[in-house]
Structures are given as C-alpha cells and as structure tokens.
Amino acid sequence: MLEHTLSRTKGETLHLPLPAEVPHLYTRPATLVDAAIIYDLYCGAPSYFEVISIPPPTPLEVERELEAAALDPKRRVELVVEGGKTVGYLDYKLDYPEPGDATVNLLLIPERFQSRGYGRRSITLLEERLSGQTKRILASIYGRNSRAKRFWDSLGYRFAIDARPVLEWYAKEL
Numbered sequence: 001m002l003e004h005t006l007s008r009t010k011g012e013t014l015h016l017p018l019p020a021e022v023p024h025l026y027t028r029p030a031t032l033v034d035a036a037i038i039y040d041l042y043c044g045a046p047s048y049f050e051v052i053s054i055p056p057p058t059p060l061e062v063e064r065e066l067e068a069a070a071l072d073p074k075r076r077v078e079l080v081v082e083g084g085k086t087v088g089y090l091d092y093k094l095d096y097p098e099p100g101d102a103t104v105n106l107l108l109i110p111e112r113f114q115s116r117g118y119g120r121r122s123i124t125l126l127e128e129r130l131s132g133q134t135k136r137i138l139a140s141i142y143g144r145n146s147r148a149k150r151f152w153d154s155l156g157y158r159f160a161i162d163a164r165p166v167l168e169w170y171a172k173e174l
Contacts, residue, residue, distance in 0.1 A: 025121045027078040027090055032070070034079060035063045041089045044110025052143040080109070080122045087113040090122055100135040102126075103169075107139075123155055131174050138171045 030038060042056040049056050057065065069077045074095055080088030091106040109119045127137060139157055141148045152170040160171035
C-alpha cells in the first residue's frame with residue numbers, strides 16, 4: 001500500500017494511505033445485454049437522482065436508451081470495469097455540439113464506489129483515447145449539482161455554456 005507520511009508533532013509520525021491509482025480500470029462498450037447491469041448502477045446512485053429531481057429510469061427505459069444509443073453513430077455508452085467488477089457507466093457523444101467536440105452526457109459511479117478514483121480515471125482514459133481526434137471535451141451537468149461541478153473543475157474543466165436552470169456545460173481543451 002502506498003503511504004504518505006506526515007509529521008503531526010515533534011517525534012510523532014502519521015501514515016495515511018494515498019488514494020490508490022486504479023491501474024486495472026478500463027471501459028468496454030455497453031450493449032442491450034448490459035441493461036440489467038446499467039439499471040443496477042442507476043439504482044446505486046439515488047443521491048444523483050435526488051439532485052437532478054427525477055426518478056431513476058426503469059429497466060424498460062434503460063433498454064430503450066441503449067437501443068437509441070446503438071442507432072446513433074456518434075454516441076458511445078460504456079461500462080467502467082475494474083478487476084472484473086462493473087463500477088460505473090459512461091455515456092458520451094462525439095462531434096457534439098460542434099465538430100471536433102465530445103460531450104460527456106453522464107458519468108455515473110454508484111455511491112458505494114465513489115471516492116475511489118474510478119470517475120477521475122475514467123475521464124483520464126477518455127481524454128487519452130480522444131486526444132488527437134477531439135479538440136475539446138464538454139461535460140453536461142444537470143440541475144444544481146455542486147459535487148459534479150467540483151469534480152469537473154478538479155480535472156481542469158471550466159464553465160463554458162450556460163443553459164440554466166436545467167443544464168451547465170464545462171469544457172476542457174485537449
């Protein structure tokens with residue numbers, strides 16, 4: 001385990017674990033057969049749906065959303081996987097809103113997996129994959145989601161488009 005050593009007082013040392021890098025994290029395309037997994041991910045994030053003031057989608061709505069994504073050649077839906085365990089869901093669209101842009105519509109990490117670096121690493125991997133193909137990545141933030149704003153800000157994204165009260169967009173040039 002990686003540790004960070006701090007001196008609290010003279011002669012006393014405190015060893016704190018560093019946030020672990022998530023080396024075995026990867027994404028894979030989500031398909032209709034993954035609908036139940038994605039539904040479980042949604043159910044694991046009740047606070048997100050409270051913030052945006054809508055109920056989580058039903059299993060049927062998840063299936064319809066995956067079908068719609070499959071018909072859109074610019075849209076990508078992916079499962080975030082670490083050590084064989086699905087820990088999140090990523091939904092983004094290429095060349096939107098402008099050619100050369102990519103927009104993250106949803107990065108969902110269930111509450112039981114949050115604060116472990118999965119979201120940060122997912123976006124870093126996305127930026128690496130899109131580098132050279134995409135000029136900027138935008139993140140759409142629904143509702144008054146201060147936690148999402150802090151997350152995107154910590155990754156170097158800055159406020160870009162105001163569509164309040166429903167939506168704000170943050171952006172980062174690649």
